[in-house]
Amino acid sequence: MQIQFKATKRVEQGTGASRRLRRAGQIPGIIYGSGDVETIALDHNELYHLLRKEAFHASILSVDVDGAKQAVLLRDTQWHPFRQQILHLDFQRVDASQKIHLKVPLHFANGEASPAVKLGGCMISHTITEVDVQCLPGNLPEFIEVDLANLQAGESIHVSQLPLPAGVELVAHGEGDPVVATAVTVKGAVAEEGAEGAAA
Template identity: 50%
Template structure:
């Protein structure tokens, strides 16, 4: 059993009209699919799900979906939100198998930046190029987040995907595609130097070209 339980109710009425009626009743239409079983339409209480959606675990943890007393382990795969109202319109959940590896996005937590050599330098900008990464693992090994320790980060250092410390049993499928996919996660650059470089580039543009561009 996971640490997070979401209660739901099965439903038989479908279509736009049914979904509209559910939303007016403060319910969210949703679907559960996969796992060798037929897709099942469900509904959930909006207030409960809205509160859950404010937590990181809702998006990257295995959830115990309790449908009329029967519990299935699932992952949230899609969430449709209203364009401007605080309203969740629809949810997709995927059933998981305990013995089958899954892929899921996991959030990155950056720690100790302030105490690092790069973080202490006033002229250095620490850029987080990624905030989450897709991992592959068995359901029991899925981490809620991956911690990235920046305590030793120095000026001009780059931390790549391959430099992340992964929990046991967790892999990053992207790294199997070749070195060019080992992208940067964190980059520490001297901000003032970059600004001076940009100013210098602008100063090197010939006056005639500037006038031409202005035309």
């Protein structure tokens, strides 16, 4: 399901105009990319609630600017230093024929059912919670699932083992194959095993 929201074209520019917008419950923003840069105003309450959704940060969004819909990605959010107030939003237009580069969240599944937890007394540590991907807009996944069902004590799952949807590539940063999740033995479980061995 595509997330949609409304905006209006903003004519007045500058700090004073932005302050007046915020006092009126609006947020100044821009849309850039192919074509002209558009300055827009958005409803603060609507966007505040949308920003709390994980999918809003990793999906193709549909913004209706005065009746004209555009496909965009959220690229930057500026917040007030201590108030729960959004100060500015940046969106980038999306071209269906051009690949995009975006961070996608990881969803961890079946951790409690893994042998590492059930039999090994381990805790599963999530080292990475999102990955950089590159793909055409139509192939963008909302998230990538990491199945922990077969994770054994002392084992790890690496980025190279992630199941990627068709048309989606990982964007590598530096060398190596980063760890996504690892089964860590809990100290109490180690002490318990040692005590059982001594008793035997």
